[in-house]
Each structure stands twice: as structure tokens, then as C-alpha cells.
Amino acid sequence: MDEKYFAENIEEKWQRRWEQSGAFEAEPDPARAKHFYCLEMLPYPSGFLHIGHVRNYSIGDALAWFKRLQGYNVLHPIGWDSFGQPAEQAAIKRGVMPREWTESNIEHMRGQFKQLGLSFDWRREIAAHTPEYYKWDQWFFLKMLERGLAYKKISPVNWCPAEETVLSNEQSSGGVCWRCGASVEKRDIEQWFFRITSYAEQLLDDMREIEGGWPERVLTMQRNWIGRSEGAYIEFQIKDTDERVRVFTTRIDTIYGANAVVVAPDHPLIERAPLREDVRRFAERVRTERMAARAPGALEEKEGINTGLLAVNPFSGESVPVWAANYVLNEYGTGAVMSVPAHDERDFEFAQKYSLPIRRVIERISHDQPRIAHDPAHEDQSVAMDQAFTEHGILVNSGDWSGKLSDDAKREMTGFAESKGFGERAVTYRLRDWGVSRQRFWGAPIPVIYCDVCGVVPVPESDLPVVLPERAEFTGAGQSPLASVPEFVNTTCPKCEGPARRETDTMDTFVDSSWYFFRYCDPHNAEAPFDREKVAYWTPIDQYIGGVEHAVMHLLYMRFWTKFMRDIGLVSFGEPVKKLMTQGMVVAETFYREGEEAGQKIYFNPSDVEVVRDDKGRIASATLIDDGHPVTVGPFEKMSKSANNGVDPHEMISAYGSDATRMFVLFAAPVENDLRWQEAGIDGALRFLRRVYSFVYRWRERLRDAPKDAASAGEFSPGARRLRHETHRTIERVTNDFESLRYNTAVAAMMELSNALGDFKAAPLSATPSDLFAVRETLESLVLMLAPFAPHVAEEMWDGLGHEGGLLQSGACWPTFDEALARRDEVEIAVQVNGKLRGRVSLSADASEEETRAAALNDERVRAWTEGKQIVKTVVVPGRLVNVVVR
RNA sequence: GCCGAAGUGGCGAAAUCGGUAUACGCACGAGACUCAAAAUCUCGCGAGCGCAAGCUCAUGGGGGUUCGAUUCCCCCCUUCGGCACCA
Numbered sequence: 010m011d012e013k014y015f016a017e018n019i020e021e022k023w024q025r026r027w028e029q030s031g032a033f034e035a036e037p038d039p040a041r042a043k044h045f046y047c048l049e050m051l052p053y054p055s056g057f058l059h060i061g062h063v064r065n066y067s068i069g070d071a072l073a074w075f076k077r078l079q080g081y082n083v084l085h086p087i088g089w090d091s092f093g094q095p096a097e098q099a100a101i102k103r104g105v106m107p108r109e110w111t112e113s114n115i116e117h118m119r120g121q122f123k124q125l126g127l128s129f130d131w132r133r134e135i136a137a138h139t140p141e142y143y144k145w146d147q148w149f150f151l152k153m154l155e156r157g158l159a160y161k162k163i164s165p166v167n168w169c170p171a172e173e174t175v176l177s178n179e180q181s182s183g184g185v186c187w188r189c190g191a192s193v194e195k196r197d198i199e200q201w202f203f204r205i206t207s208y209a210e211q212l213l214d215d216m217r218e219i220e221g222g223w224p225e226r227v228l229t230m231q232r233n234w235i236g237r238s239e240g241a242y243i244e245f246q247i248k249d250t251d252e253r254v255r256v257f258t259t260r261i262d263t264i265y266g267a268n269a270v271v272v273a274p275d276h277p278l279i280e281r282a283p284l285r286e287d288v289r290r291f292a293e294r295v296r297t298e299r300m301a302a303r304a305p306g307a308l309e310e311k312e313g314i315n316t317g318l319l320a321v322n323p324f325s326g327e328s329v330p331v332w333a334a335n336y337v338l339n340e341y342g343t344g345a346v347m348s349v350p351a352h353d354e355r356d357f358e359f360a361q362k363y364s365l366p367i368r369r370v371i372e373r374i375s376h377d378q379p380r381i382a383h384d385p386a387h388e389d390q391s392v393a394m395d396q397a398f399t400e401h402g403i404l405v406n407s408g409d410w411s412g413k414l415s416d417d418a419k420r421e422m423t424g425f426a427e428s429k430g431f432g433e434r435a436v437t438y439r440l441r442d443w444g445v446s447r448q449r450f451w452g453a454p455i456p457v458i459y460c461d462v463c464g465v466v467p468v469p470e471s472d473l474p475v476v477l478p479e480r481a482e483f484t485g486a487g488q489s490p491l492a493s494v495p496e497f498v499n500t501t502c503p504k505c506e507g508p509a510r511r512e513t514d515t516m517d518t519f520v521d522s523s524w525y526f527f528r529y530c531d532p533h534n535a536e537a538p539f540d541r542e543k544v545a546y547w548t549p550i551d552q553y554i555g556g557v558e559h560a561v562m563h564l565l566y567m568r569f570w571t572k573f574m575r576d577i578g579l580v581s582f583g584e585p586v587k588k589l590m591t592q593g594m595v596v597a598e599t600f601y602r603e604g605e606e607a608g609q610k611i612y613f614n615p616s617d618v619e620v621v622r623d624d625k626g627r628i629a630s631a632t633l634i635d636d637g638h639p640v641t642v643g644p645f646e647k648m649s650k651s652a653n654n655g656v657d658p659h660e661m662i663s664a665y666g667s668d669a670t671r672m673f674v675l676f677a678a679p680v681e682n683d684l685r686w687q688e689a690g691i692d693g694a695l696r697f698l699r700r701v702y703s704f705v706y707r708w709r710e711r712l713r714d715a716p717k718d719a720a721s722a723g724e725f726s727p728g729a730r731r732l733r734h735e736t737h738r739t740i741e742r743v744t745n746d747f748e749s750l751r752y753n754t755a756v757a758a759m760m761e762l763s764n765a766l767g768d769f770k771a772a773p774l775s776a777t778p779s780d781l782f783a784v785r786e787t788l789e790s791l792v793l794m795l796a797p798f799a800p801h802v803a804e805e806m807w808d809g810l811g812h813e814g815g816l817l818q819s820g821a822c823w824p825t826f827d828e829a830l831a832r833r834d835e836v837e838i839a840v841q842v843n844g845k846l847r848g849r850v851s852l853s854a855d856a857s858e859e860e861t862r863a864a865a866l867n868d869e870r871v872r873a874w875t876e877g878k879q880i881v882k883t884v885v886v887p888g889r890l891v892n893v894v895v896r
Numbered sequence: 897g898c899c900g901a902a903g904u905g906g907c908g909a910a911a912u913c914g915g916u917a918u919a920c921g922c923a924c925g926a927g928a929c930u931c932a933a934a935a936u937c938u939c940g941c942g943a944g945c946g947c948a949a950g951c952u953c954a955u956g957g958g959g960g961u962u963c964g965a966u967u968c969c970c971c972c973c974u975u976c977g978g979c980a981c982c983a
Contacts, residue, residue, distance in 0.1 A: 178980090440980095757920035846916055889915055
């Protein structure tokens, strides 16, 4: 152990030793009952680490260390979500092949992960773009197909008319093509879907199993995303035709207030019915706009057009116009709604805009003023309302149903509609099937062959994987690059052996991340996606950690996938994740200047930029201090996952070491908070590590003579007793904090303990045996608790304290606390008079309520405030506070 | 627009069950050590008033419940995440 702590002298050394000893390699061991699967979300290999990665993997790594020290067999793997759009963009822009680009990114990021000293079992590394991995994506696709869960249907994509190519949402943001600026259109093509909707009910019901382990907000978002609603289908006859429009409503009780039937612009009726040209044009325009405009604030303005058709309300017999409007979605319900402006906010807004009649059919239930159900004054009148009344109530103006309560009316009217054959009870979901087709190169090829004779033929399992070609033309225009590789496309039909063509769509990358956590249990299996025994030992995941931005899609897909795997007998459970932690976004302001090449950006280190903020904390201006010549830089942007503009933490790690970097990123804020990243403050983490290190260095020689146990240490001085109390109290706090991932307060508690050690007056040379015992207890506990945050320096100090062979090999285990020592024997009671703090009294911790009250009332300052007043009551909170209420 | 969150000193934050608001750290100020600097150590540090003891105000804004509210309820403002082809 050197005298001074320098990260660069020890971090590589310990990383080498960990690798040589296989310290983080885990195997299923039936003898070890305590095992733990700790997983962070699969990283996309964008090229370099950003601070959000450092945070995510530091959170998981700390937990993995904590559990190992507690004696668990810990699985902590890592891999790469290496398919996806950016690799293809790089190919288009710079002509690099996606695989080369991806693999060099992986190599660089792997190096950065290793530099951080993250405790992964690297033998289990996987990458989605390797045939040995995506073979099983394809295998699962075939299983979905067998079960009728994969199917093809026509659905729209973004289309650039100039380049005749399919664009992603991101490539068409703002409604224009990312490369040529042409207005993006919508085009219908046939695509593959997974029938996630057939699991909608289970995805909802099974939330019961994970409640408590998952953040409530995530469950709420998923519940809303699935969007179950109970209601009814009702058929409206289209006048003078054989057509019927089926609407879905959750409020059949309001049907007498329907002033129109509104259909989506892409509703089949629009295609079929004889319509005016302007209606068709409107429908076409809205469909195009909807594809393009998904940004926040999209569809601000409700727009519609009267189709000229009339629909007959099956309850009232009334004819109402049929409109087409942009606020009705063809994907949801039946793509048609009855518009009841008096009782629905969107319909209300729409009716106001187009001056449609508004008829009130539900009244608030009034107890003091019972109203007449049949009020002739209300019949068939448009009532002035300034907003929709969306609550349940009592029906009025509703024929024979008037006077009924909404709840009863819903049930009875649905029954009536069923008996008359124009409606039925229905449950609908907002959730839509999962579109997995991508008209792109860099993904797992969908294992399907098209034969003119046999039609759609699945690739036989024995022919998997369908391997991506090494090279293709990447122009960014025209059809998918895969379609232009004849060796790939042209094949023979597995059934009839005649000439056939391969599917050129590849799979959504969410497929890769829907089951990768199972593959980690058996990452190199060539015969099956994994061995069931191995998976049964490790899964489900005990703790999953990742960004809150994945709260719905990724986490819903992996839940779906797990249920599917259960149904085909691969696993025995349906919920893949016991506990979920969603970390907040890391936002870093980045500063750049436009470069000389078009689209080139030159980034600056934020610490070299002087920032002026407005009163809302937004950047008003930023000046680069460059050789003393200030240069204004900008624009400024938020760090995002897709634009590779994050702050590279490499410099920070070089300057402060990975231990200080990791510790600081966890100390800076609670892990679920969004974090506006700034480097200022990291010095504090480094100073703390140095401080602990120098305590260890100074005491380590003498501590060899410390007594083995407290009983033989002799009498403890008051100072030593205080130190022991602090130590045990800190172990308690830190252990509790770890269990709920409150790392920021855990670090703070350890800092307090190191301050307490600094206050301990004994010097190494004059210390008594009991002093030595107390110091050793403190230092060993501190080093062990530090290990999950700063493993390299913890190893170095543990070694310095005379333990051979490394933390995980020397039998080190997480410190335990003695409750009696952790408890305080004297407490300070706050005394309030009328809720304002007026004094403090010190009492023994086990003082009774009466003693507490008496001591409080007897306090000099309190007496000054209560003198001459009447004491109305005293509230005593034992161990904390007394509030004296006076008049 | 819809769904989900967040807002506390100059800054990151703490107070987890309705009970002492600002722990811990950063920045800053003063001092010690030093020829000097760095490092380290000690002390101070929400705002206003006051010589002081102390008093008043303060947890985005407004209202409410309570002996007592950062915490619970209602309304509003601002910021962030997701919205199905970024992952």
C-alpha cells in the first residue's frame, strides 16, 4: 500500500487480478441457496459511453457487489443491443459497413466498461447482431408463427416520395425527410405483427404479481397504455345503403345525445361509400399529416368534414350526419365513434368548432332538488353549456330510459341492444399489435420465404439462422438494402424446391431485448435458446435497472415475451422481473459550433464554457474560453440517446479515477431523479476516498495488535464508545439504504462516519487496545461498505488492513451491526409552543411520555413563552418533540 | 393533445410514518501549516432585523385540513419522460 492514493496506480492492477481470479464469474450452484440476478438494461453500442451509462451500470454494479458481500451467488452479465438504425445511417453517410461500425463501437465501449471496473461476468457477453444470437430471434419468430401470434397485415409507413424509401419516425421528424427535406407521405404496405393484444388481459392481471417490486408510476403507465375499457359496440345503419357503422362506446347511457357519427379518415366506410371528392382529399391529407406529426402538440386542432352520409341512431331512430375527423383513430376500437358533445370533452370541442348541436342527456344527481325525469322544457333542445359534463348522473331526454342512473342505464341499454341485435357488450384495448417489420438491413432477417406456388413458407428450423449478407448497397434511397442483394433474396422453396424469394424485412430491435436476459444464463448454447435448468436457477431477474424512458414499450414487450415463453413451455413463470428500478434521465448540456462540413458539429467540454442563465435556469448565452479569447458557442442541446452528443466520461475517469467517478455519480442525486450533469463536486468524492485511504494507511501497522474481540479489549473511553456507536449506526443506515437503492444517502452516511473517525482523538502510537479495537472495527466496516461504490480502492485498503487474496476470496462479508450499540442513549427533544420551535431538552432515550412533558414544560425558554398563558393541551411525540398549545 | 413524474440555500441534495427544514457534499469566506503554492487540517456559511440574547420570513405560486404540512387535499405555473419505426 502506497502512502498516497492515486487511482491510476491501483485500478488497472485490481482489474487484472479480478480477471485472473474470475472474481465475477458465476455458475449455477444448487448448494448455494442464496442467488441473485442483477441486470442493467442492454446498452446500444453507440460508440462511446455517456454519463447516463456510467450511472446505470454503477447502480447495478454497486448492488451486485453488495449482494456478493452478503454471500449471494450473483449473476451480473452484459451484452450489446447491436442491431438498429444508427449503424445503417453510418453506412449511408460514410460508407462503413454496419457490422464494422458496430463491432468497432462495441470494442471501444467494452474497453470503457472495463476501465470503469464493472463487475461483469464477461464470459457471458452477447451481441444481438451475431448469427448465434439472432438465430434464436428467428426461432422465436417461427414459434410465434406456429402459434398464430405472428401474422401479416397492411399497415402504414412513412414514405419519402423523392427517394422512394421507407423512413423511421425519427428520420421523418417535422414531417420532412431527414436527407432530402421532401414532405413525408404515408404508404400502406404489408408488414409482420405480433399479436400482443391477445395477452392484454394477462398483462394487466399479472401486474398484481409485481406490485410492490415495480414503481407504481410504471405500472400506471402500462395500465394506461394497455387502456382496457368496458363498453359496447353499437351499429348505426347508414341511410339509403346496406352499410352499417359499428361504433364503440363506454357511455351507451349518453346515446340519446349523439349528434353525429364520426369515423377515422382511414375508416373502410370512406373507401366504400360514394363520396364527394373533397371528402376523399381531406381523408388523404389527414392520414399523411398524422404519419408525420407525432411531436408534442400534434393534432392540436381537431379537424373534420361532413361526408354527407346519414346514420340512424338505433335507440332514438334519429338520423345524424356522418363526419370524418382527425381525432378518431382507426387503430382504436372500431375506428368510429358516436359524438356526444354534451358529455365528452373531445366531442364538445369538435361540436363547438363546427357548430353542431349539443344536447344534454345526463344531469348531475341532486339530492336537495330532485328533478323531473321527463322535463318537457328540455326535450330536443340544444342547451347552452360551457363545457362537457363527463360524470355519471341521471338520464334525461332519453326516451324510456330517462330517469335512470348512468350505471343502471349502461347495463340495461346494452342488454336491450343485444336483444334487438344491433349491439353487444365489448371490452376494447388501446394496446395495438406489435409491428415488427422493418424495411431495413441492420436487423435479424425475418425467416420467411415467398413461393409463387406454396405462398408464405416458414424457413425450416434446421436452416436457421438466415444470415445477413456481409455487404450491400447503402444509398438511403429506394428499397431496403437487403432487397438489392440477389444472393440473399433468391432461394428455393423449402416445400416444393422451386424458385422463391426471401422476406427482406428485418425485425424490430425490441425483439432482441425482449428475451436477452434468458440467453445470459446460457449464452453460447448452439442447440437451443438456452438450457431450461440453467434458466430455472437464475431467473426471474431479481433486480432490473434502466432508464424510465423504457417504462412502457421495452418492459411491456419483455413481459409479453416471457408469457409467450411460458406458454410454449420454456419457463415456468410469466413475469420476468421481480424488482424494477427506473433511473432518471441524465441531461447534460452540450455545446457545439457548426463545423466546416455540412452537418458537422464540433463539441466543447462543458467545463471550458462559461454559461449565463436566465431566471428559469435556461441558457441565455455561452462563451467558450479559448486561449483567453472568448468565442460564443451554440446552439446548445440536451443529451439524447440517439444523437451521439453526450459528454464522454473518459476524461473524467482519467482525471479522477473510476472509483471517484462512480461514487460521485451515485452520490450526486437519488437514482430515480433526473440529473442535470455537472462535473463540479466530483472533487468531494475523491477527497473522501483519499481521507479514508490515509486513515487506513496511518493505522494499519498498529491495528495488527488490536484485540480480536470487544470483550478482551478492556474499558472503552467515551470517545471510543461514541465512535463505536457511529460505526454501528452507519452500518444500519447504509444496509437499509442499499436494500432500497438509496445510494446518495448511503454515501453521505459513510462520509459522516469518516468525519467521526477524524474527530476521534486517539493517535496510533498512544492508542489503547480498546481504541485500536474501535478504530479497526470502524475502518474495516467502512472499507467493506465502500467496496460496492469504489471497489478498486476498497480492495487496496482491505489488502492494506492485512487481508490476503482480495475481498471476494478472503471471506470478507458485509458488516453487521449491534442494535444496542446503534441505538442512542440520549435524545434531544424539540419543544414547540403553538407549533413554533422554542427550546430543546436532552433526555434519556427511554424517558416516559410524562417525564418528557415535564422536562419540556420546565425548560426555561419554554416557560418564558407559556408564562401567564393558559395551556390548552400538550402533544408529546416520544423521542422527538413536544408541542405546547397555549391561549 | 393524451399518459406518467418532478420543483427545497449560490449549486447537487437531506428530512422515507404529518413532528427540530436545509444532514452530506460542492462553491465561497476566514484561519493554521508553508519561503511560496498545491495538498491537508480547523472554523463559518438560507434571507432579513439585532451589539447580543433572540425575533421574523422561507421548501414553485395561491387556497384548505391540522396542535403541527417539504410531506395530505384542491386550483394554477414551470420543467422533464413516453406516445407504438431512436433504443
